[in-house]
Amino acid sequence: MHLLQINWDPVKSIDIGFFTLHFYSVMWIVAFVLGFYITKKIYKNEGQSEESLDSLFIYSVLGIMLGARLGHVIFYQSELITEDFFSIFLPFKFKGGFEFTGFQGLASHGAAIAMIISMYLYNKKVLHKTVLWILDRVVIPVALGAVFVRIGNFINSEIIGKFTTSDFGVVFKQLGETEPRHPAQLYEAFCYVFVFLILFYFYWKTKKSEQPGFLFGLFLVLLWTVRFFVEYVKVSQGGIEDYFGNALSTGQLLSIPFVIIGLYFMFMYTPKKAV
Numbered sequence: 001m002h003l004l005q006i007n008w009d010p011v012k013s014i015d016i017g018f019f020t021l022h023f024y025s026v027m028w029i030v031a032f033v034l035g036f037y038i039t040k041k042i043y044k045n046e047g048q049s050e051e052s053l054d055s056l057f058i059y060s061v062l063g064i065m066l067g068a069r070l071g072h073v074i075f076y077q078s079e080l081i082t083e084d085f086f087s088i089f090l091p092f093k094f095k096g097g098f099e100f101t102g103f104q105g106l107a108s109h110g111a112a113i114a115m116i117i118s119m120y121l122y123n124k125k126v127l128h129k130t131v132l133w134i135l136d137r138v139v140i141p142v143a144l145g146a147v148f149v150r151i152g153n154f155i156n157s158e159i160i161g162k163f164t165t166s167d168f169g170v171v172f173k174q175l176g177e178t179e180p181r182h183p184a185q186l187y188e189a190f191c192y193v194f195v196f197l198i199l200f201y202f203y204w205k206t207k208k209s210e211q212p213g214f215l216f217g218l219f220l221v222l223l224w225t226v227r228f229f230v231e232y233v234k235v236s237q238g239g240i241e242d243y244f245g246n247a248l249s250t251g252q253l254l255s256i257p258f259v260i261i262g263l264y265f266m267f268m269y270t271p272k273k274a275v
Contacts, residue, residue: 005180009173010155027152031145032061038141055126063118064111071110112258115142132212139219140203143196150189159185161233184234191226198222213265220262224255
């Protein structure tokens with residue numbers, strides 16, 4: 001039965017002299033590059049210009065990275081605000097000695113909120129359509145990007161699962177452990193592949209992209225439903241569950257509003273008619 005157990009002790013980075021390349025950061029780069037390629041195909045299909053695509057990439061990168069970082073700090077590590085403030089915005093640690101860390105600690109809930117805000121600004125400044133028009137399309141590459149982000153978490157031995165209490169699972173050796181845990185990061189990554197494929201199908205094979213808000217809502221429902229159920233085998237990162245009697249984890253509590261919003265856009269939302 002020990003064939004079902006994996007001892008996980010990977011190399012997380014490569015020192016190339018003046019710079020340390022973290023594989024977690026590489027996963028984010030892969031996510032953005034693939035996202036850019038997919039969005040380029042969508043924009044070509046929609047007759048949008050290359051200039052608007054370039055601007056979208058900039059707004060997306062800045063918005064998602066900043067939102068993911070702030071979300072982590074607000075929901076999970078608020079002590080950084082007083083203990084190591086500049087590490088929130090910079091890929092460095094200052095407390096206890098200066099150290100390049102990369103952008104560690106990124107929350108998907110914060111990234112989702114920031115994505116909506118950044119797309120609002122992008123639409124207002126560049127695209128001049130509707131916010132839902134761009135959200136319905138950008139969620140497709142975002143769903144694929146989430147796959148690689150979770151693989152990056154697995155490489156980093158972070159956002160780990162609970163102990164399996166069996167021979168099945170992954171032993172995260174770099175955490176000094178000897179008992180297997182659920183590879184919750186890989187569970188999520190695997191499920192997000194299907195979230196991407198479902199969105200991809202609905203965009204290219206159906207007319208649902210013509211229904212404002214549907215694909216955006218479908219994305220919210222699928223992604224955060226996955227997140228909600230995977231949380232049952234994931235170690236909670238803490239935050240707000242103490243205020244709700246620990247009935248649900250912080251990740252689950254933060255996922256519920258997104259699912260509700262998604263259902264609203266899928267089945268109830270109707271765009272205002274132009275006067």
